[in-house]
Amino acid sequence: MVNPNPSFETPAALQRVPDAGRRRVVVVGAGIVGLSCALWLQRAGHAVTVCDPAPPLPGVAYESAASFGNSCTIAYGAVLPVAMPGILTAVPRMLSDRDGPLSLFWGDVPGLLPWLWSFIRASRPSEVRRITSVLGRLVRLTAAGLEPLIEQAGLQALVRRTGCLYVYRTEAQFEAAQANLQMRAEQGVRMQVLQAAQLREEEPGLQPEYARAVRFLDTCSLDDPHHFMMGLAQDFLSRGGSVVQAAVEAVTRQGAARVATSGGRALAQGDLVVIAAGAHSRLLAAGLGDRIRLDAERGYHVLFPEDGNRLNSPVCDPEFGFYLTPLGEGLRAAGTVELGGLGKAMRPHRIAMIERVSRRLVKDLGPAGRTWLGFRPSMPDSLPVIGRSPSDPQVIHAFGHGHVGLTLGGITGRLVAELASGLPPSMDLTPFAAHRF
Ligand SMILES: Cc1cc2nc3c(=O)[nH]c(=O)nc-3n(C[C@H](O)[C@H](O)[C@H](O)COP(=O)(O)OP(=O)(O)OC[C@H]3O[C@@H](n4cnc5c(N)ncnc54)[C@H](O)[C@@H]3O)c2cc1C
Numbered sequence: 001m002v003n004p005n006p007s008f009e010t011p012a013a014l015q016r017v018p019d020a021g022r023r024r025v026v027v028v029g030a031g032i033v034g035l036s037c038a039l040w041l042q043r044a045g046h047a048v049t050v051c052d053p054a055p056p057l058p059g060v061a062y063e064s065a066a067s068f069g070n071s072c073t074i075a076y077g078a079v080l081p082v083a084m085p086g087i088l089t090a091v092p093r094m095l096s097d098r099d100g101p102l103s104l105f106w107g108d109v110p111g112l113l114p115w116l117w118s119f120i121r122a123s124r125p126s127e128v129r130r131i132t133s134v135l136g137r138l139v140r141l142t143a144a145g146l147e148p149l150i151e152q153a154g155l156q157a158l159v160r161r162t163g164c165l166y167v168y169r170t171e172a173q174f175e176a177a178q179a180n181l182q183m184r185a186e187q188g189v190r191m192q193v194l195q196a197a198q199l200r201e202e203e204p205g206l207q208p209e210y211a212r213a214v215r216f217l218d219t220c221s222l223d224d225p226h227h228f229m230m231g232l233a234q235d236f237l238s239r240g241g242s243v244v245q246a247a248v249e250a251v252t253r254q255g256a257a258r259v260a261t262s263g264g265r266a267l268a269q270g271d272l273v274v275i276a277a278g279a280h281s282r283l284l285a286a287g288l289g290d291r292i293r294l295d296a297e298r299g300y301h302v303l304f305p306e307d308g309n310r311l312n313s314p315v316c317d318p319e320f321g322f323y324l325t326p327l328g329e330g331l332r333a334a335g336t337v338e339l340g341g342l343g344k345a346m347r348p349h350r351i352a353m354i355e356r357v358s359r360r361l362v363k364d365l366g367p368a369g370r371t372w373l374g375f376r377p378s379m380p381d382s383l384p385v386i387g388r389s390p391s392d393p394q395v396i397h398a399f400g401h402g403h404v405g406l407t408l409g410g411i412t413g414r415l416v417a418e419l420a421s422g423l424p425p426s427m428d429l430t431p432f433a434a435h436r437f
Helices: 032-043 087-096 106-122 125-152 171-176 178-186 196-202 225-238 278-288 348-361 402-420
Strands: 024-028 047-051 102-104 164-168 191-195 212-216 220-222 242-244 250-254 257-262 265-270 272-275 295-304 315-317 322-327 330-339 371-378 385-388 395-399
Touching: 024 032, 024 257, 024 265, 032 047, 032 125, 032 225, 032 272, 032 395, 032 402, 047 265, 087 102, 087 106, 102 106, 106 125, 125 225, 125 402, 164 171, 171 178, 178 191, 191 196, 196 212, 220 322, 225 242, 250 278, 257 272, 272 278, 272 402, 278 295, 278 371, 278 395, 295 348, 322 348, 330 348, 371 402, 385 402, 395 402
Parallel strands: 024 047, 024 272, 047 242, 102 330, 164 315, 272 395
Antiparallel strands: 164 212, 191 212, 250 257, 257 265, 295 330, 295 371, 315 322, 322 330, 385 395
16 A cells, blocks of 8 residues: 555464365355355465355346446545434434434334344443444555455555535534544544645535535545446455356355255355355355344435546545445445345335435436345444354354444455454454344
């Protein structure tokens, strides 16, 4: 990295295991988390097979993965949980605003109650302080988890190192954000405040209505997330990894081995299995006996294919809850939260809202193109699950990264490789325990 933030941590290089410690590992899921686990396990010397019905390989549709359609930011400022103090009073206001960042399927509320209850409990000030310090540590380790994978796969050209902007229309909105910005600064997040004139100079494509902005200096973005994921998968294959293109229905024991099965048929067998199937991980974990408070937060994107040059860096107006990210393929407006689990179709009025608001924020946008719905794998406390299954120590869980999986996938892979190799993990994994709720 150019001028890395001095607060970033650099753990000792991952040791390769001696031949006797080499394990066969099956990784379930080829999103950013699964592929990062696979690559770090490989670097540690293990023999790795990845199973996924739709991996990022040429000719395979990859759109169902959250890693395909996100806002593409490697968000070095993302140290705050989603559930912040005051969220309980903010939610009704957000739900009543059709252009607001949050929506839900009311019929699903009874089923969501345990998740919502834990979410509200996570917003207590003492919890927010604890979670922020854990996320801060993870984010300070993020470069150590992601950059070696980017370099090894030769993907540096797909990473834009421009920082990203949070923009505020009024001084009052900027003032209201101060406490949160201060909490980020305390975790080593580097920021620069921009006045209106400077913002207009740096982002002339934005409507000139903004009074202030904050640039998160270390944040990067991907030029093309699909090619980025394909590059990681190719790198994995070129180093001897194998991919089985099929969905795992269950992970079962066969003596000392663990087998990933589909329709009772073995897809792959290993000494260890890593479950990294994003929002689909809850069912796989439940099959082992682990009841995990994981749910899906639906998020959308709208692509403006003619407008990739309209902005110089990703921009977010926090009031609307989505980013506008310039990519090689166009300008992607991606984000918002919709509670409603897996399986339901896209809601056209949410897409219309993102398109309408994007046109309000950016000048002269051309026609909208592809629209997308994806599923964030979300835990109520915004912390992922990383660690051994309480029901089966030969299974490692790696999921639940919510809004920041692209950012935290790399370090998660590194932590999983350390665990699989019997090495002390680069940070304490207790906050990520599967059964913490
Ligand atoms: C709109 C939106 C914007 C976002 N913006 C950002 C951002 O800017 N920065 C950031 O850091 N994060 C962002 N995120 C979050 C990030 O995209 C996710 O946290 C991350 O992609 C999760 O990665 P994953 O590997 O856990 O899951 P996924 O990417 O969903 O991958 C899971 C994989 O598992 C596979 N799978 C599912 N079931 C099975 C099975 N039974 N057997 C085998 N394989 C299976 C799927 O096919 C898929 O390939 C955003 C998310 C959304 C939705």
